[in-house]
Every structure is written in C-alpha cells, then in structure tokens.
Amino acid sequence: MRTLLNVIWLVLAGIWMAASYVIAGIICCILIITIPFGIASFRIANYALWPFGRTLVRRTDAGVASTIGNIIWVIFAGWWLALGHIFTGIALCITIIGIPLGIANFKLIPVSLTPLGREVVATNDPRSFA
Template structure:
C-alpha cells in the first residue's frame, strides 16, 4: 500500500512538506515549525504501518502555545486540505485506506507539536 501511496501522490506531498520545511528553517524563528513539517513529510512519504501518538511531554504550556500559533499560521489550511482529500478518497471502496491516511495526516497537521510518529 505504501508503494501505491507513493505513486499516486505521496511523493508529491512529501516533497511539498520538505520544501516548506526548508523555507521555514531559513529563519531561526521558523526552525521549530520546519521541524514539524519534516515530521509530516516523513509520515506523508510512508504512512501505512505508522501511528501518531501524543508524547509524554505533550501537555506542556509551550506545546500548547506553539500549536495555537501553528493553527493560525497555516495549520488549519493544511488540515482542511487533507480532510478534503480524505473525504474524496473515501467515496470509493478502493480509496478508503488512502482516505484514512489523509485523515491521519489531517490530525497531525492540525496540532503537530507534542506528537510522535511510531511504527506499529
């Protein structure tokens, strides 16, 4: 399934996240946000067999502040785009597994700080 994901848009999504990450990392202030987009690029590249979990450190005040900033600076639009693709893919039975991966990416794109990606 991961190979099909790559062929039908996963590689394109991952490259977009890497480019956004590099642009964010140009400034020192953007480095934490660039690290989060790199995390999303890794999940977008190979999503099947991975799970997004809240880390033990995810309840801190700094993570809450960074997630709020993330949402207002573009995280909501990234999440909505993944939700839209997920709904479109879930219309057909064949697209349901791929739609579920977009829902996983949407949840991560909404609040990435304090989340860990683990292999199941």
C-alpha cells in the same frame, strides 16, 4: 499488505502531501525563529510519505510550549495542510480502492493541525498502545 498500501499511497497522495510539508518546513527554517516548526514539519513529511505501519503518539514530555507552538502553527500553516488532507481524502474515497487511503488521509488531519508534541512510532512499538 502495508507495503502495498504504502506504494499505492506514495503514488496517489504521498509524494505531493509530503512535498507540501517539506515546503512548509523550508519556509519555517528560513524564518529562523520558527525552526522548531520546520523540524516538526519535516518529521510529519516523513510520516505522510509512508504512513501505513506507523502511528502517532503524544509525547509525555510535551508541555505548554508545544501547546503555544501548535496554536501559532494552526494560524500560519496548519489550516492549509489540513485542507489538503481533506480534499485528497475526499478524492481518494470516490473509488473503492482509494477508501483506505482516504481514511489514512483523514487520520493525518489532527497532526497537520498540531504537529508539536507528537512522535511517529511503528505500530508494533509498545508506545503505540498507550
């Protein structure tokens, strides 16, 4: 079932949402001081491309630098990525088949706002239950 949902997700929302994260990552890597944001953006692009069967967990070693970085991220990139998830989620929820995909899109909003200090893990990974 996860594979089927991931394939439908890929066609309806995954490709262009992942592309928006990749664009944000490229821009961040060009501006050399924001390379950590670019790396986080590429990590989230991978998750946005194939989300079912994986989840996000907070890293225990993330500190104050992650919090400061997330504040900067929200100001410059996070808000428009979150808007993309909101609009895509609403559009997907219009149909019955798209409701699980819309919900998955809404679950990506927090990570689009605060990507630093998070890690993508498989749902059967013990860290996903913590």
